[in-house]
Amino acid sequence: MKMNKIFAAAAAAATLFLGAASAHADxxxxxxxxxxxxxxxxxxxxxxxxxxxxxxxxxxxxxxxxxxxxxxxxxxxxxxxxxxxxxxxxxxxxxxxxxxxxxxxxxxxxxxxxxxxxxxxFGDSFIVKKGNPKGITNYQDIEQKDATMVTVAGFVNADAAMKEGVSESKIMQVPSLTEVLAAVKAGRADAGAGNDFAMKDLAKSSGGEVEVTDPAALPESTFxxxxxxxxxxxxxxxxxxxxxxxxxxxxxxxxxxxxxxxxxxxxxxxxxxxxxxxxxx
Incomplete structure (x- = not known):
């Protein structure tokens, strides 16, 4: 009988412990x-x-x-x-x-x-110089037209470009969107890649020097x-x-x-x- 009481007490204590543990929030x-x-x-x-x-x-x-x-x-x-x-x-x-x-x-x-x-x-797009002189609308254009793309380090665009066949040597990665715009304006890159909202904002701030490509020209997988x-x-x-x-x-x-x-x-x-x-x- 004593053993039964001991086991019952132990079970009750274990239940209380587990209840307290499960109630512990992150x-x-x-x-x-x-x-x-x-x-x-x-x-x-x-x-x-x-x-x-x-x-x-x-x-x-x-x-x-x-x-x-x-x-x-x-x-x-x-x-x-x-x-x-x-x-x-x-x-x-x-x-x-x-x-x-x-x-x-x-x-x-x-x-x-x-x-x-x-x-x-959301979709992505490119910024290019006004008039899009190299006719860049998608990632294949970067590779086929011997162009250089710039994007922010940590953005998905570098991986997306390589999945679409762009050589890593044709991809520049910089710390910020400001530097993406600077690289395109200075001609160090032919296209800047990022989400469509960000690219439109860069174009607005460029004084008309760059324009934005159509995000629909990129594959569905880039959405x-x-x-x-x-x-x-x-x-x-x-x-x-x-x-x-x-x-x-x-x-x-x-x-x-x-x-x-x-x-x-x-x-x-x-x-x-x-x-x-x-x-x-």
Whole structure:
């Protein structure tokens, strides 16, 4: 009889222990619920995500993320601006808690971060000198016309170009979009590659020296879905974020918040899910 009581007590203690362990939330959930700031990391990528005059987070990816976080009850936000190439290493090193920088979901990135469900679908394009003197409209043109392409280190465009048969020797990689524009204007590169929004913004800032190619001229495989990224350990927060985003995405409130940054209904992500995108991009 005594042994039965001992076993019962042990079982009860084990149940309590397992219950406490299962109730233990991830680090970001605990930190946010304790009132600590949620640190969002992004680069200077107009109109996706960029700092304002007072370092406030601007851009449609930031606007959407902030709207979702607010709906979850979180308004204590701390922006952290870094180079594009420093976003994933910065997240992994704990410099910030979330990447809000408008990052494409790709298989290599899925190995390093946990993406939320997509918040938009976007295409890429090139900037070229006015008149497009080499007639560049797609990646094959870079190779066949002995041209040079420039893109930002860490962007998906270098890999996309090589998949389309472009020699690595014909691809320049630079730290920022400003340098992409400078390389094309100076003739060091014949085309600059990046997401269509960014390329249009560069063209607007060029004083008419460059123009943007048609994103539809690139293969369907170059269209990508964008999502907010988290540390892989922050599973509870990611789950809660996905639930909140599903309720917020596409609402009049959300569309109003992002419309000033060029995001429209046309960029809504459709039915694609992150698991499928990770396996196919």
């Amino acid at each position: 680090a970001l959930t605990e930190s946010a619920k304790a009132g600590k700031p949620i640190r969002i990391g992004f680069a200077h990528e107009i109109p996706w995500a960029y700092p304002g005059d007072k370092n406030e987070p601007l851009g449609f990816a930031n606007a959407l993320a902030l709207g979702v976080l607010k709906s979850m009850g979180y308004t204590n936000i701390e922006p952290v601006v870094t180079d594009w190439g420093g976003l994933i290493p910065g997240l992994q090193a704990g410099r910030f808690d979330i990447i809000t920088g408008g990052m494409y979901i790709t298989a290599p990135r899925c190995k390093n971060v946990a993406f939320a469900e997509p918040m938009g679908k 990508n879905w964008v999502a907010i990224a988290f540390k892989k350990d922050d599973k509870d927060f990611l789950k809660a974020y996905n639930e909140a985003q599903a309720k917020y995405l596409g609402t009049p409130e959300m569309l109003e918040a992002v419309s000033k940054f060029e995001y429209t209904k046309a960029q809504l992500p459709g039915d694609a899910k992150t698991d499928w995108i990770c396996a196919n991009r």
